[in-house]
Amino acid sequence: MNTTIIVVIAVVVLLIICIIGIYNNLVTLRNNRDNAFANIDVQLKQRYDLVPQLVATVKGYATHEKELLEKVTAARTAAMSASTINDKITANNELTHAMMNLRAVAEAYPDLKANQNFLQLQGEISDIENKLAATRRYFNSATKELNNGVQRFPAVLFAGMFGFHTEPLFDVGDAERVVLDKAPEIKF
Numbered sequence: 001m002n003t004t005i006i007v008v009i010a011v012v013v014l015l016i017i018c019i020i021g022i023y024n025n026l027v028t029l030r031n032n033r034d035n036a037f038a039n040i041d042v043q044l045k046q047r048y049d050l051v052p053q054l055v056a057t058v059k060g061y062a063t064h065e066k067e068l069l070e071k072v073t074a075a076r077t078a079a080m081s082a083s084t085i086n087d088k089i090t091a092n093n094e095l096t097h098a099m100m101n102l103r104a105v106a107e108a109y110p111d112l113k114a115n116q117n118f119l120q121l122q123g124e125i126s127d128i129e130n131k132l133a134a135t136r137r138y139f140n141s142a143t144k145e146l147n148n149g150v151q152r153f154p155a156v157l158f159a160g161m162f163g164f165h166t167e168p169l170f171d172v173g174d175a176e177r178v179v180l181d182k183a184p185e186i187k188f
Contacts, residue, residue: 022155026164029146033167036139037085040170043132044079044092050128051076051095054102054121072098089170099125140169 055069075098079091103122147166150159159165 018154019158022158023162026146026149026155026159026162029142029149030164033139033142033146036135036142037088039135040132040139041088043128043135044088047095047125047128047132048076048080050121050125051099054125068098068101072102075099086168089168093171136170143167143169 051072055072072095075091075095079088079095082088082091146164149155150164150166
């Protein structure tokens, strides 16, 4: 065999091996991101299960806060019915905002704040929110790794061809960003 043919074959084989490695790496990164969101789904399911109990407890004390309770229920329903990761991110940002408003209303009712059921549910939701924050950080880390993998050379040459693209991070959303950008009000 001619040396040139052997070199060409070796280069082609090496290129194919590199492309397979790039593809496998991108698949691993995508699967890590999907797994990270599945972990968020577990926490969200627990959150969805607790929200009706919390709403029912608050409802007994805050009957005139019907509109807020309906918003929390509607946000929970929207979050549960979201089908894509991006829809779930948006819907859960809305639910988080509604839950913050519900907690603010609860503060206005001294009897409710002392109610054992409310305190237990509030503690469980606080625990879930902390777990959600941790799993969202992991999801964003996995998303960042996927996005880096898609954008790095030489993977960037093949990522689009294989159907890989950058994905959005799980963030607080525009409405919540406005609230978070304000300095907290401290009262004594």
